Amino acid sequence: MAAPRVLFVCHTGSISGAELVLLDIVVPFAGQSAFLFEDGPLAPALRGKGLNVTVSRWGQGLTQVRRDSSILKVIPLVGRLVAIVGELIGAARRHDVIYANSQKAFVLSAIAVLVARRPLIWHLHDIITGVHFGAMQRRVQVTLANLCASTVVVPSQACADAFIAEGGKPHLVTVVPNGLDIASETKSPAELRRELDLPNGPLVGVFSRLAEWKGQHVVLQALAEAPGVGAIIAGDALFGEQAYADRLKQMVSDLNLGDRVHFLGQRSDVPRLMSAVDAVIHPSIDPEPFGRTLVEAMLAGVPVIATDAGAASDILEAGRAGTLVPPNDANALAAAIRAVMAHPLELAAQLHYADARARSHYGVAQMLQTISGIIDRAAVRVPE
Ligand code: UDP
Numbered sequence: 001m002a003a004p005r006v007l008f009v010c011h012t013g014s015i016s017g018a019e020l021v022l023l024d025i026v027v028p029f030a031g032q033s034a035f036l037f038e039d040g041p042l043a044p045a046l047r048g049k050g051l052n053v054t055v056s057r058w059g060q061g062l063t064q065v066r067r068d069s070s071i072l073k074v075i076p077l078v079g080r081l082v083a084i085v086g087e088l089i090g091a092a093r094r095h096d097v098i099y100a101n102s103q104k105a106f107v108l109s110a111i112a113v114l115v116a117r118r119p120l121i122w123h124l125h126d127i128i129t130g131v132h133f134g135a136m137q138r139r140v141q142v143t144l145a146n147l148c149a150s151t152v153v154v155p156s157q158a159c160a161d162a163f164i165a166e167g168g169k170p171h172l173v174t175v176v177p178n179g180l181d182i183a184s185e186t187k188s189p190a191e192l193r194r195e196l197d198l199p200n201g202p203l204v205g206v207f208s209r210l211a212e213w214k215g216q217h218v219v220l221q222a223l224a225e226a227p228g229v230g231a232i233i234a235g236d237a238l239f240g241e242q243a244y245a246d247r248l249k250q251m252v253s254d255l256n257l258g259d260r261v262h263f264l265g266q267r268s269d270v271p272r273l274m275s276a277v278d279a280v281i282h283p284s285i286d287p288e289p290f291g292r293t294l295v296e297a298m299l300a301g302v303p304v305i306a307t308d309a310g311a312a313s314d315i316l317e318a319g320r321a322g323t324l325v326p327p328n329d330a331n332a333l334a335a336a337i338r339a340v341m342a343h344p345l346e347l348a349a350q351l352h353y354a355d356a357r358a359r360s361h362y363g364v365a366q367m368l369q370t371i372s373g374i375i376d377r378a379a380v381r382v383p384e
């Protein structure tokens with residue numbers, strides 16, 4: 001059988017965790033196609049992997065429209081959404097399998113495949129509960145999935161459980177943990193700090209986009225209770241959360257943390273930055289669907305302190321491969337930071353275990369093999 005013609009669909013042109021996963025998934029699919037609702041750094045990144053990328057004529061700026069936008073703002077959007085579905089129907093007809101990499105990409109692709117009659121895979125990178133999605137949105141997503149998806153790929157059991165709890169058919173779901181391959185850093189933390197212009201002394205790092213649910217504000221509150229500990233905060237407000245980014249800067253000034261907290265903006269050298277700090281903090285206040293930063297920290301050989309919600313407990317094996325703290329609890333986080341800083345040598349066994357676990361459970365090769373199999377199986381199945 002000839003290799004299936006695959007169309008990867010993304011709603012965003014920005015690159016956060018879900019798009020980084022996709023950039024690995026497409027590697028064996030050079031020569032295939034991607035359709036993006038909007039332009040952005042993802043387009044050249046996918047082209048760099050050999051994909052033919054088309055950007056919608058109608059989708060620019062749609063990701064900035066917030067869920068609570070007024071009806072007056074939403075009505076003109078409907079026409080643009082219909083136009084994107086039209087573009088997707090045309091593109092789908094030229095392919096054998098459609099692979100939607102987000103919930104927005106999935107919903108429009110699902111409507112398109114109802115017309116184009118093509119198998120559709122949904123890579124669902126979210127925990128679909130009321131925390132981030134309205135009741136109507138959840139109902140639409142799950143109904144379309146039950147109707148049109150050949151497989152719903154999720155990165156963790158937490159995502160699978162939420163989908164099924166919302167009425168998703170269990171047999172559709174396959175858990176495919178995200179895979180990461182990162183070369184080991186050969187330089188010492190001291191050398192890296194010099195090269196990267198990072199401060200000396202106890203230093204923690206946070207490596208997530210700036211968004212309230214990612215919890216950077218809790219780290220700032222905790223630092224106020226962890227004297228002498230500095231922090232680097234990498235990441236930007238990728239999806240329109242500029243007000244939160246401004247609030248964080250204001251908190252730094254209100255809490256007098258100006259000489260200890262360094263905002264680095266969006267970086268492309270996260271593994272090196274991680275190797276330079278004494279601990280990585282993953283402070284999400286809502287359940288994390290996966291959390292690539294957890295595995296990146298495990299591979300960097302750095303202690304990780306993460307909030308115990310969503311997939312973190314699975315990835316860190318209930319605390320064996322890192323420290324778990326309750327979400328949104330600055331006191332507990334401060335205590336964990338102080339403990340890690342006070343007894344770094346005691347963590348050697350945990351770091352060794354975390355590294356082995358990351359390599360055995362979260363490799364790119366495993367992820368690619370499973371997903372290629374799912375795509376091949378979808379290609380030979382006629383949609384019901
Ligand atoms: N990241 C990055 N530059 C930054 C901050 C984060 O490249 O300045 C990367 C980080 O290394 C990770 C990804 O963005 O690979 C975030 O993925 P994760 O699954 O942790 O969370 P998401 O933002 O997708 O919810």
Ligand code: GLC
Nearest residue numbers: 017018125155289290291292
């Ligand atoms: C989403 C989730 C994150 C996950 C990533 C890749 O962005 O928020 O937890 O790691 O997708 O699956």
